[in-house]
Amino acid sequence: MVRAPCCQKIGLNRGPWAAEEDQILVNHIGRFGHGNWRALPKQAGLLRCGKSCRLRWINYLRPDIKRGNFTREEEETIIRLHGELGNRWSAIAKNLPGRTDNEIKNVWHTNLKRRVMDPNVSLKRPKKNKQKRESSRALDRSDSGFSSCVIDSSTMTMETSLGDRIGSKLEDEFNVSESDLSMDFTTLETSKDRWNSDFSSRAASDLLTVSTEISTCDYVCGNEGEIERFWSDALAMNTTVETPISPSYYFNLFNSDNDIDFWRAILMDTERDWQEVSQNH
DNA sequence: AAATCTAGCAACCGCCGCGTC
DNA sequence: CGACGCGGCGGTTGCTAGATT
Structure with missing residues (x-):
């Protein structure tokens, strides 16, 4: 007896997943789990084969997936x-x-x-302004932009999982040079002097609204005096502090994008998580 | 500005191993 | 013991966006 094919392909959708399909799959697994992949699409009302559902979940929709460039x-x-x-x-x-x-x-x-x-080959820089496929953008819940801000006596390092997106933005619009960014564009490191002389006036309030626990208040970098207060407080601590940056920061950073709904979705999705982390910090 | 090339990556395909009957 | 069903894995394809010509 010939083994049956994994799924009856006639009439089933193939190729990139639509946002609606993602939503159905996420909702279904959220409610019922995924005990039987083959039966799942029928139960969920998806015109996909079980393998396709499994792959989409495991490689993209699973909530614990880390996105962004590899460190x-x-x-x-x-x-x-x-x-x-x-x-x-x-x-x-x-x-x-x-x-x-x-x-x-x-x-x-x-x-x-x-x-x-060839160990001499240079690290390839990510493409600038890389756009994700429409279907993949639909439910990009894991690309949260969660990050850390590390401040020590002389430098501030911001790290982001947004990778090239933040790197390109910084480079193109705020005149941040390549030397200030890590190879994979996940880290911006700057000295106090350089921050003050080169970045603060240029980037102004667009660039940074850091809400951290060290502050007990917000530093709106770019406002007159705020950057000085930021550093004086940081210097006064005389220690290295690691805290999450509010997703609002990223929202502010990207709010000139046309795809405002996309970023708003990310903001809404991550703000809740961020608040939990902040409370536990 | 258009055409072509290239890199990145989501998705598919087919095989394999394991559990069940 | 062998057939079968399923999940998992690795190889590969093909689409898309960005870079280059």
Whole structure:
């Protein structure tokens, strides 16, 4: 007896997922879980095969997925584990929380493999203003932009999972030079002097509204005197402090985008999480 | 400005291993 | 023990956006 195909493909949707399909899948799994992938699409009312649903959930919709560019540490881990394990992507993924085997496989083939072949090859910078596919933008809940702001006696480092998006924005619109950004565009590090002389007037209130626990109030960088107060408070602490940045910061940063609904959705989705983190901080 | 090339990555395909009957 | 069903995995494809010519 010939084994039945994994799904009856006639009449089923293929290709990129629509926002409505994502929503249905998320809602269904949220309510009932995913005990049986094959039965799930029928139960949920999706015109997809079970495999497609499983893949979409695991690689994209799962709430614990970490998006954004891979950090240098993650890349080193992949290279090291690939040396030990070979193309066992799922085994490698187990060592990188929030990353999927598919994503690791992609980053290996598009970037890391060449670097391993030729260590002299430079790190490729992410594309500027890269747009996600329409279907993928629909429910980009995991691209929260959650971040940290680390302040020590002489520098401020902002780190973001928004990767090239924030990097491109900073570079293009606020005259932040490449030297101030990390290779993967996830980190902006600046000295107090450079911040004051080069960034604060230029970036003004568009750039930064940092709401942190160290402050007990908001620093609206760019307003007269606020940046000085920011640094004087930071310097007075004389310690390294790590706190989350409010998603409002990103909303302010990107609020000139045409795709305002997209960013508003991210804001709404993450503000709640951020408040929880802040309360526990 | 248009055409072409390239990189990134979501999604598909087919095979495999394991559990069940 | 073998057939079957299912989930999981790795290889590959093909679409899209950005870069280059």
